[in-house]
Amino acid sequence: MTTQTAENVKLFNSGHTACAGCGLALAARLVLQATGPKVIVVNATGCLEVFTTRSPQTAWGIPWIHSLFENQAAVATGVEAALRALGRGDEARVIAWGGDGASADIGFGGISGMWERYDDVLYICYDNEAYMNTGIQRSGLTPFKGHTSTSPAGKVSLGNMKQKKNIPAIAVAHGLPYVATATVAYPKDLERKVKKAMEVRGPRYLQILVPCPLGWGHATSDTISMSKLAVETGLNPLFEYIDGKLATAMTVKQKPVEEYLKPQSRFKHLFRDAAGAEQIKLIQEIANSNFAKFKVEAVK
Amino acid sequence: MTTQTAENVKLFNSGHTACAGCGLALAARLVLQATGPKVIVVNATGCLEVFTTRSPQTAWGIPWIHSLFENQAAVATGVEAALRALGRGDEARVIAWGGDGASADIGFGGISGMWERYDDVLYICYDNEAYMNTGIQRSGLTPFKGHTSTSPAGKVSLGNMKQKKNIPAIAVAHGLPYVATATVAYPKDLERKVKKAMEVRGPRYLQILVPCPLGWGHATSDTISMSKLAVETGLNPLFEYIDGKLATAMTVKQKPVEEYLKPQSRFKHLFRDAAGAEQIKLIQEIANSNFAKFKVEAVK
Amino acid sequence: MKKVTEGLKAVAESVALCRPDVISAYPITPQTHIVEELAQIVADGKLKCEFINVESEFSAASTVLGASAAGARAYTATSSQGLLLMMEVLYNMAGMRLPVVITDANRAVSAPINIWSDWQDAITVRDAGLIMMYAEDNQDCCDMHYQAFKIAEDPEVQLPVMVNMDGFILTHAFDPIDFPSQADIDKYLPKFKPLDFLSANNPRSFGLMGGPDRYLETRYAMAETFKSITPVILKAADDFKKMFGRYSGGMIEEYRMEDAETVLVSMGSTISDLKEAVDTMREKGKKIGVLKIRILRPYPAAEIKQALSRCKRVICVEKAISLGGPGILAAELKSAIYSNANKPEVSNFIIGLGGRDVKQDHIFELVEKAEKGVCETEFIGLDMKLVEEMDK
């Protein structure tokens, strides 16, 4: 087996090769700060695996395994079963994570199976809204009208035709005891949700929006502001479902979606003409409907 | 390609080799009676494929294709895309179907993908609550405490530990415009729902409970009564969701779950002792909660 | 103490004796009784083990991969389509050096869908880095399982092992099986001591990228490992014999080959058919024998080269085909004996695909054909009327 001991005791070292402004690298660090060292992480193929583990280096200070693009959930099932079988249940909890492609698309069958088995695994989807590792192709979590290389804006197309697949709602429908969304602009909220998730037994789902400057086409210094605007416009509401009930939702003052869309080149085709303006109206409707749905009390 | 012309013009011929009392064979006939001949059916591997198409015979009078156990959804996507690409959109609508194993388990990743793509395919899950074709192993739709060969009742086990995976709820969470349940004891309800589903464009889901005398362990003459009791006890509520809202639910006079459980050998271990009686109470709670949830107006 | 047992249940009992920590599987004919029986054994509290029902074979393979990486003794069983669905995971499992044991109930591959026996399924993974064993009968198959765990977990090996048994022919046959005692198996196969595993007490990273600067060396290390496996396999059988009194081992087996001019080469349960035919032909004075390939990977090239150094004619009898390619067993065999001085004629025949009965007459027929001249990838047992019908 190809293995490597982390060279120091940090849980996630800076010795990785992520792009400047990478929201994902930030999210990974925040998650492990919240969990502490008693975890085993199963990582799907994707940016996070690539920029942390170019053999023989590793950035991980916790036990970590990568197998394939689409089997992270089942590998996590196996790790968790092994810990139980070997009487090592107290040693560590199991976390599986993958990007939006690995989670919402190619790995979703496995995740659904894991949820149905009710395995004690925290699944984290880091959502940068496209296949960034292979060069910005559309995923199930690509936003409505976002341009990607396989949902391109062209003469007869205005980008991605579909709305974001609603994995949190699907997770709730699977009967998960804990489902939440978070993003890197709100690190305390993120940390609180990870800790809350770790208190629960059984399958849990956390979806973290992680801006990708390269894929979204914003300045590398705007990662946090994009993450914040996604929430403030209502396009990425932050909430928690506990035992199937909406438990918390972050209240924010609503901003128009243009403020979020305009700085990102993936939406630039919407600002050219009347047809684009029409699409922006539809995007505003999505945001409004999210605002209507998640108008509950603020986090205590 | 292995092909075969149906020998007469019936859509589903009696020349198949299903077991006596097979709920599935009945369901297949009812579905095609409702759709008429302008459909193309994609069939996952399973009993329905096995007992209708032992080469060179076929029981099908409609165009029909079987590929694998878990790719029925994606094959349907391809068929539907081909009809559009070739300007044959008016020729037929596409139906994909599979058993509960093919639908809730091994094929679910593909189904979720198809739903996300919002393809114009009616997906029908014929649910006999276990892998019957391979000899009664547990599936995601096996009922709580049901005995199967891979969730056996034994000295330290009382059958299947998990509740039935809630695919209709998961389908609704995917944003499907039409989701419904049906069963063979109510052929008019089933027929109406198929017709309703065929009026809608986009992805639709219909889950049909089909008793399996062999797998459930009831008399072959009890197929219809078991199907009816599943509804009357509240263990298999019949409902429709249109555009995400509960639109109809069948109202029935509630019967105790024992009436349904007792005639089936897959539940016989629950009638042995106090431990079993405890489990029956839990099953009654599931039924009660379904009754509470689906108390809406009767079908008009 | 022998007990008449169905092949699959015998395998299940054997696997249970090996005390796997984690079992994960998915139903597929004709493998299913193995996991059903194991499920029952666990449900009855006779084996302490995590038995995980999963939603697909892809996840079954992934689950045992994860369990093995976390230090558990892990087992799965499958067949045909299930094995093909596991493909990506199997390559990965081998590359990660995880000593999982897999039983494959050999079955034909779709299309057309067919649940009966041939070797097409397992043959598709022959490049992946798994050790591959083929059982001739069910006692052999059970004994292979005890040895499989031992070989897989050997510190010098650390690779998955696949035990192949012909669907229905072996899986559903009832035979008297000699099961070792639990105490003896515990001695023969002590608790799994992984060299390295996922642990919070020793946090390490598994499954790193291997760039162009390292990948070649990683594959070389695997190729070198395969060169050193044969002694481990032979020792596992010797140790087994010492403890249990019977020899179930060897890379190949030679049957009536001492003076054989013609040698039939095959694997699995087909060997029994060939032996029977050879006995008949011997009675008629034909100098003929059988060479069994018991271990397909590592391929016993040296053993085969030696065993075929005197005969005049070799006939490979194969239950799988590389469509558009040379005979699978025949090509590897010709490669092994290419430089032999005797240079026997090598014919190969395709038989029994998709559960077609292999009759003694078929074996006599193919021997006769090969004696008339070299045959390549020739089908035996065809229903020619049906062939003509299908041609239309």
Added chain:
Amino acid sequence: MKKVTEGLKAVAESVALCRPDVISAYPITPQTHIVEELAQIVADGKLKCEFINVESEFSAASTVLGASAAGARAYTATSSQGLLLMMEVLYNMAGMRLPVVITDANRAVSAPINIWSDWQDAITVRDAGLIMMYAEDNQDCCDMHYQAFKIAEDPEVQLPVMVNMDGFILTHAFDPIDFPSQADIDKYLPKFKPLDFLSANNPRSFGLMGGPDRYLETRYAMAETFKSITPVILKAADDFKKMFGRYSGGMIEEYRMEDAETVLVSMGSTISDLKEAVDTMREKGKKIGVLKIRILRPYPAAEIKQALSRCKRVICVEKAISLGGPGILAAELKSAIYSNANKPEVSNFIIGLGGRDVKQDHIFELVEKAEKGVCETEFIGLDMKLVEEMDK
């Protein structure tokens, strides 16, 4: 009129000229630019085609399977892990006789994960019933695609065709490419006329069970089909030449083999490296040539047997390995020439796995080694310091 184009984009443009009705694919490096470019061509309205983004390669293959069965010209492209994930579907597609065209950007297989080039991915499907073509350069690769659809859809063939191009080496190389006009391709490759397809106007059943009474004959029919494909492949190239003036065809290609004592055998872009090395060695007086395997399935056994009937030494240069088994190309080749009277020595070497650079010196080195004695599955280009380190 030549246009400097990146390999993948050139393939995309060529595929677009073939007017597929349905394209479905999933992103994987290094294949991605093909589908990105096709997505853009469709988005710009230049090609009327259903372009389907799916959630996995398994579904990409299944989608084109369904589309093809419904009468559409269907195309997909993938690589490495994606191809392995398609495995079960590919066997099925071939068995169902569906003429899908698939481009594979050849890449190493995990573990360890590696995005660079070797042949391990496509080699895993060599038994499945696909026609397999290997491109030496990007013009060859584009021309293969026009021909691939023609061959696949030929009424006598009706099988999927896979075009292989080495990842990065070809996929990301910029070369001047001569694209035919749309009008000419429309003439060369008329609209797909399936023999039979899913239609409500002619309701038929596809993908039936094939029991033990029929399965053998079904596989036989496929094996027989493969025997008749070579003329179709040759004619597709001849017709192409008549229309476009250049010959891009042949089962094999012989390079400087007229008096060669030593022949290097390989596939794909490696052939260019070998030709360059052969030119150098020829200058130094070595009688050496190159044999290119352009079509791996159907395996050109007769052509290879003939081409190697005079040389003294054959050296297979392989970018894939069957772990624990014989060299993959070498075993098939030895099988083909087994009865040749000249009986050349056959060595084989493993090079360039996972994107390791193949240097001219490596080629000189392996020729030198083979001249000293037969080498089997020997790795060339190893970093021995790293090997020692990994051994610890």
